[in-house]
Amino acid sequence: MELHLVHKSAAGANAAVGVFLRRGSDSGALAPVFAALPDIEAENVKYELDDAFDPTDFLPASKAHYRYVGSLTTPPCTEGVQWVVMKEPVTVSDEDIAQFAA
Numbered sequence: 001m002e003l004h005l006v007h008k009s010a011a012g013a014n015a016a017v018g019v020f021l022r023r024g025s026d027s028g029a030l031a032p033v034f035a036a037l038p039d040i041e042a043e044n045v046k047y048e049l050d051d052a053f054d055p056t057d058f059l060p061a062s063k064a065h066y067r068y069v070g071s072l073t074t075p076p077c078t079e080g081v082q083w084v085v086m087k088e089p090v091t092v093s094d095e096d097i098a099q100f101a102a
Contacts, residue, residue, distance in 0.1 A: 001092065001100070003030070004073065005055050014072065014081040019058060024091025029057035034096035060088035 001021040008014050027034055036049050064087040071079040 001097070003058060003090075005058065006072070014078055016072070016081055016083050017055075017059070018083065018085040019060065020086065020089035021092045022089040023094065023097065025093065027092045027096045028090065029053070030090070030092060031096065034092070034099050037099055037102075058090065060086055060090050062086075062088040064088065 003019040003021055005017040005019070006014070007016070021030075032049055032051070032053070066083075066085045066087065068083050068085075070081055070083045071077045072081055
């Protein structure tokens with residue numbers, strides 16, 4: 001799996017950070033996100049987390065990364081996106097992977 005953290009600046013510039021997710025013992029800072037996933041199959045479902053979070057908590061300890069200019073991965077597939085893909089994955093639990101699949 002891969003986590004995408006997507007940002008659009010006030011000036012309209014797009015950036016995304018990709019973090020690979022590897023099966024592991026726990027999901028760390030991502031656990032509340034997986035716990036809040038809706039249990040229904042529907043398009044454009046919006047949900048909110050109970051508490052604020054810092055997205056940098058979702059990044060691996062090593063900040064080594066790859067950079068490139070690409071596009072968004074979902075329609076409208078906007079081009080000119082500054083991508084940063086982290087080299088080191090973070091772990092997610094089997095339970096959270098199952099919740100995502102559900």
